[in-house]
Amino acid sequence: MGNFKSLQFLSMPRNWYYIEGRIPSSVWNLCNLHVLDLSGNNLRGEIGSVGNLSGCIGKSLESLDLSYNQLTGHIPNWLGQLKSLKHLDLGSNSLYGPIPSFIGNTSSLIHLYLDYNKLNGTLPESIGQLSHLEELSIGSNSLGGIVTETHFANLSKLKTLDMSSNSFVFKVNSTWIPPFQLGYIGMGSCIMGPTFPSWIRMQKSIYYLDFSKARISDTVPTWFWNLASRISYINLSDNKIHGEISNIILKSETVDLSSNCFTGRLPRLSPNVSELILSNNSISGPLSPLLCKKTDEQKQLWILDLSKNLLSGELPQCWMYWQHLIYLNLGSNNLSGKLPSSMGSLISLRSLHLRNNSFSRDLPSSLQNCTNLEFIDLGENKLSGNIPSWMGEKVTNLGALRLRSNEFNGNIPLQMCHLTYLLVLDLANNRLSGAIPPCLDNISTIPTNGSLIYGYASSYSRYSSAIFEENLILVTKGRESEYKRILRFVRSIDLSSNNLSGVIPSELFSLSTLNFLNLSRNHLEGKIPEKINDMKLLESLDLSRNHLSGEIPQSMSNLTLLAYLDLSYNNFSGRIPLGTQLQSFSALNYIGNPELCGAPLLINCTENKQPGDAPSVGDNEDHNEMTWFYLSMGLGFVAGFWGICGVLLFKKTWRYAYFQFLEDKIDQLYATVVLKLNWLKRKLKKNQVGG
Structure with a gap:
């Protein structure tokens, strides 16, 4: 490469599989x-060191782009000698250490990208001397420290500033007038508060503003909403900003005000708004003012998240105006009534979240028109009737179906077996009856990287890593957990707390990719088949409170990823298979199976005991003796305790008599001790005189 002495332009980008090494x-x-x-x-490796650059590359190089590699080490010192350098991009590597102060010597620099590395330390003040700098991107590192006006002293041409996902503390005077006019302001996770930053009032060219997680606990000043009408992307999420937004007209393409303290009614929207996220606030009132205002312009909204608020009333019949909606989340509000038939107009809808409300009655058949649905979460409502067969007939791309804690009845429809992309099936805590369909093993055909979309990229994702993530709340390993980023890797079936009967289909145990299986609190019977060994990725298995019988299969001891197991309150018998996996669980996980023996239970197994055999006489005697011993000891303690304390507690005269008796005895003991001590003193004195 060094032989090309006249080479002026060398560009070999995006050859990830072909160009490697140092x-x-x-x-x-x-x-x-x-x-x-x-x-x-x-x-890979470090960028490298060179000798004296004067008269060579140091004078000629204008653009250096090493981004999106796996380079490590510090930013080399010789970069400070590149006087002609205008474009420097070292982003998306694994560089560490501080941003060197000599960066201020690259006086011609226009673009500086150091984002998505492992840089630490503070921001050098010398960066404020780069008078030609237009774009500065240092986001997603481990940088920190205080940033003041000095860091921006001569940056009069700066247009893009990305400092997000660091730990900077932004301290400037409230009267500070910046020397620049920014278009892109990315300061998420930088401490800007507690007051709302007033310096942005002077910025007339903003199109992207991110003040998320900035510890702002102020009200939004009136002038900001006038400025916001010209900003395309606004993110003020995860602060403590308060105030009413009822009379605000939102005009930005993307607005994220989630996880704040906003109150009042819903704001009004202009037709060009594409993403509105107001979740986790205290917004109240009905939905109709937002949804039912008809305009001549077509609505562009494709993400609407109003979850975790105080919205009330029924859903209006206005959904025909919102046919571009892809994601709809109204979960955790006080909404009620029947789901309106106009929701069938949402033909682009992929994700429907209505959990934790009070919706009732059956699902409208018009929802089968939403053939693009991939996520349905209707859990924690009062919906009833049969689970509709169109889930599997018309809507075939479902990756997650959560109907938990409703009042659905009837059988699990066989059409669900057509949902070959299904990752999560949660029908727990309903009134479902009948047998588990054996054909549910069809979901084992899911590819590891299925076609399902788990997040929706923001319109401005080329400037940031902003992805609107899917999420589901699932009960796994005996506790409720929220899954976001790792949701794409979850495989779960939960049919617990229903009235299901019959045997567990052996086909179900061929789901080799399943992580969580919960069939507890039903009326299932029969045995656990040996082929449960095929479920190599199983992490949680709950079959408790059924009528299952027979031996626990020896093959279960090979489920090395199993972290949660509950087989309690069934009719299992015989020895618990030996192996570190099954013995690592508590005896409570096996309790309620009278004929089960072996560790971790305290019931020993005899060598010749067969499944179903009664315990031996010796075992019974030892077990009965120990049982009666602990039982009598416990009863004796309770009887003695309440026999004395109970009477004293409720019988006032006896209580006085008892404490008077104690006082007399203490006085007697005191008098006896005093007399004995006096006698002893006289005795000692007498002996001394006689001596």
């Missing part, structure tokens, strides 16, 4: 090189 040191000997672009490859 950057050859001969590259830095190309004295006429103006542009070097090795981005998007598989380059």
